[in-house]
Amino acid sequence: MEMAAVIGVSKGGCPRRKHQWFELNTRIPIKSWAFQQPVFVCDWFLHRQGLFFLYQCYFSRHQVLDLGECVMKLKTLMAALAMTLLGQSLSAHDEDPAFEERVGQYLLAHPEIILQALEVLSAREAEANLAARIAQFPELFSVPAVLGMGSKEAPIRVVEFFDYKCVPCKAIHPKLKLFVEATPDVRIEMRQLPILSPGSERATRFALAVRHLAGEEAYTIAHELLWTHRGPYNTAVFAKMAQTLAMDLSEIEAAMRSDEVSEIIGTNRDIAIELEILGTPAFVTPTSLSFGQSDFDTLTQSWINQ
Numbered sequence: 001m002e003m004a005a006v007i008g009v010s011k012g013g014c015p016r017r018k019h020q021w022f023e024l025n026t027r028i029p030i031k032s033w034a035f036q037q038p039v040f041v042c043d044w045f046l047h048r049q050g051l052f053f054l055y056q057c058y059f060s061r062h063q064v065l066d067l068g069e070c071v072m073k074l075k076t077l078m079a080a081l082a083m084t085l086l087g088q089s090l091s092a093h094d095e096d097p098a099f100e101e102r103v104g105q106y107l108l109a110h111p112e113i114i115l116q117a118l119e120v121l122s123a124r125e126a127e128a129n130l131a132a133r134i135a136q137f138p139e140l141f142s143v144p145a146v147l148g149m150g151s152k153e154a155p156i157r158v159v160e161f162f163d164y165k166c167v168p169c170k171a172i173h174p175k176l177k178l179f180v181e182a183t184p185d186v187r188i189e190m191r192q193l194p195i196l197s198p199g200s201e202r203a204t205r206f207a208l209a210v211r212h213l214a215g216e217e218a219y220t221i222a223h224e225l226l227w228t229h230r231g232p233y234n235t236a237v238f239a240k241m242a243q244t245l246a247m248d249l250s251e252i253e254a255a256m257r258s259d260e261v262s263e264i265i266g267t268n269r270d271i272a273i274e275l276e277i278l279g280t281p282a283f284v285t286p287t288s289l290s291f292g293q294s295d296f297d298t299l300t301q302s303w304i305n306q
Contacts, residue, residue, distance in 0.1 A: 131287045146216045150180035150187035161193040161282040164203035164226050168292045169281040203233040209255035
């Protein structure tokens with residue numbers, strides 16, 4: 001998955017479709033830390049108690065980035081933030097000179113706390129922003145999906161976006177099944193997100209066409225046939241699956257091209273774009289987005305803790 005760093009300070013992502021990012025393979029030393037990795041320069045927006053800082057680095061594709069100037073601007077911003085926070089603290093203790101001295105000495109002795117504060121504030125901003133974007137799609141959690149694991153009455157709902165060609169998706173499912181069996185309060189619902197190959201979309205269209213023509217029971221069977229299949233998704237494979245389903249392949253193929261099927265796929269892709277889901281498996285709750293590459297125990301515990 002893509003990650004972003006603002007000159008090595010913030011790892012909070014900025015929406016790729018709202019800002020242009022420019023990649024630099026450059027080592028940037030700032031105090032004791034340096035990054036030998038692609039660095040993405042994007043908007044950095046930080047707020048606290050009505051105080052706003054907007055630090056913008058925009059560069060056209062033909063401009064040369066002056067790293068020294070960029071680092072100097074960042075240091076200047078951090079110094080301004082330190083002075084402002086110090087001023088806020090002092091104003092609350094105007095009658096306590098000893099407190100002023102302690103705060104000033106502490107910041108001078110521990111300047112790294114400014115970076116820590118920036119990271120915490122950036123993380124909080126990112127979490128709030130993500131929750132707001134997820135809230136734009138209440139249908140994700142309002143109606144139980146046909147495909148899924150666990151009771152439809154479970155109070156904790158997790159939506160998994162998957163691709164039929166996704167190897168990690170299939171690899172993690174045995175663990176997920178054991179987890180929901182041991183944790184009845186959690187249900188994992190599955191939504192197709194065909195992004196890996198043309199075969200991914202053909203398989204998704206086949207499954208949704210079966211549902212459109214024959215209902216949810218046949219849809220579940222078709223999904224299992226597609227999920228356990230190894231190899232390409234082509235006409236010969238679909239012909240065998242149609243035979244297993246006792247359905248006419250020509251009717252399925254016509255439904256695969258229907259507007260109804262295209263609309264479902266388009267909706268899932270629109271949600272993925274808005275939430276910046278760039279790979280599968282991706283797991284969405286009302287307040288979080290995580291990926292299958294995460295530590296499994298940490299991933300599932302975060303769902304329970306919500």
